[in-house]
Amino acid sequence: xxxxxxxxxxxxxxxxxxxxxxxxxxxxxxxxxxxxxxxxxxxxxxxxxxxxxxxxxxxxxxxxxxxxxxxxxxxxxxxxxxxxxxxxxxxxxxxxxxxxxxxxxxxxxxxxxxxxxxxxxxxxxxxxx
Amino acid sequence: xxxxxxxxxxxxxxxxxxxxxxxxxxxxxxxxxxxxxxxxxxxxxxxxxxxxxxxxxxxxxxxxxxxxxxxxxxxxxxxxxxxxxxxxxxxxxxxxxxxxxxxxxxxxxxxxxxxxxxxxxxxxxxxxxxxxxxxxxxxxxxxxxxxxxxxxxxxxxxx
Numbered sequence: 067x068x069x070x071x072x073x074x075x076x077x078x079x080x081x082x083x084x085x086x087x088x089x090x091x092x093x094x095x096x097x098x099x100x101x102x103x104x105x106x107x108x109x110x111x112x113x114x115x116x117x118x119x120x121x122x123x124x125x126x127x128x129x130x131x132x133x134x135x136x137x138x139x140x141x142x143x144x145x146x147x148x149x150x151x152x153x154x155x156x157x158x159x160x161x162x163x164x165x166x167x168x169x170x171x172x173x174x175x176x177x178x179x180x181x182x183x184x185x186x187x188x189x190x191x192x193x194x195x
Numbered sequence: 196x197x198x199x200x201x202x203x204x205x206x207x208x209x210x211x212x213x214x215x216x217x218x219x220x221x222x223x224x225x226x227x228x229x230x231x232x233x234x235x236x237x238x239x240x241x242x243x244x245x246x247x248x249x250x251x252x253x254x255x256x257x258x259x260x261x262x263x264x265x266x267x268x269x270x271x272x273x274x275x276x277x278x279x280x281x282x283x284x285x286x287x288x289x290x291x292x293x294x295x296x297x298x299x300x301x302x303x304x305x306x307x308x309x310x311x312x313x314x315x316x317x318x319x320x321x322x323x324x325x326x327x328x329x330x331x332x333x334x335x336x337x338x339x340x341x342x343x344x345x346x347x348x349x350x351x352x353x354x
Binding site: 076077078079080082083086124126152153154155156157158159173174175176177 | 210211214215249268271272273283286287289290293294296297298300301302304305306307308309310311313
């Protein structure tokens with residue numbers, strides 16, 4: 067099954083690498099959109115059907131946590147699984163992200179297998195919403 | 196503390212270079228004097244810089260010869276080196292700073308929330324490495340693909 071994915075990262079290069087790595091990992095991508103920050107991601111969500119959001123944490127304009135806070139306010143958006151892909155490793159911030167409702171966390175640098183395993187675990191869970 | 200930071204920086208650099216760029220690093224031995232001067236032989240560098248704050252604050256700077264940075268970008272993006280753009284190389288050096296700095300401080304103290312600034316990379320010409328910082332900065336040296344790489348960490352004095 068292919069999933070529509072939204073990749074949120076302020077580095078265009080990093081977005082391309084994540085997209086490529088996810089594809090190479092064997093996780094099937096349908097449509098894929100890219101956003102440079104949380105606000106751009108919310109704009110995309112208004113017009114596109116997204117099954118999964120992969121987001122960085124530290125970004126200008128609207129960071130990853132601020133974006134998740136906006137997502138959970140919306141009945142539909144809150145059901146979209148969010149996975150952090152970030153260099154962030156401090157426990158308080160990761161705990162805050164999980165408390166807000168993220169479904170997974172992958173620390174950079176990452177192996178394709180780590181991405182595949184995390185994404186499949188989340189997307190193939192019986193009730194991932 | 197200095198030795199701990201140096202050891203962790205090298206461990207992280209090794210992991211990052213192998214995972215992201217498929218390049219093993221060679222750690223400089225104490226009796227190896229190459230690292231003190233070899234960067235001087237390069238006419239230009241990429242110099243990536245990122246600020247950090249948490250329990251302590253300061254800056255982390257990565258200096259990389261241009262040839263190595265292009266190879267890293269090529270490997271990272273899976274593109275032929277000739278088709279990698281200047282902008283992509285800058286992005287890759289920025290990402291390197293981000294990943295090394297983020298991982299380093301998470302390993303130094305996981306319980307602290309460390310805030311990182313947006314990394315910035317610029318090309319530096321006619322550069323003498325030691326002029327980049329005051330003498331009290333920690334400099335971690337290693338080689339990758341035969342090129343010297345320096346990571347400098349300087350903590351802002353408290354008080």
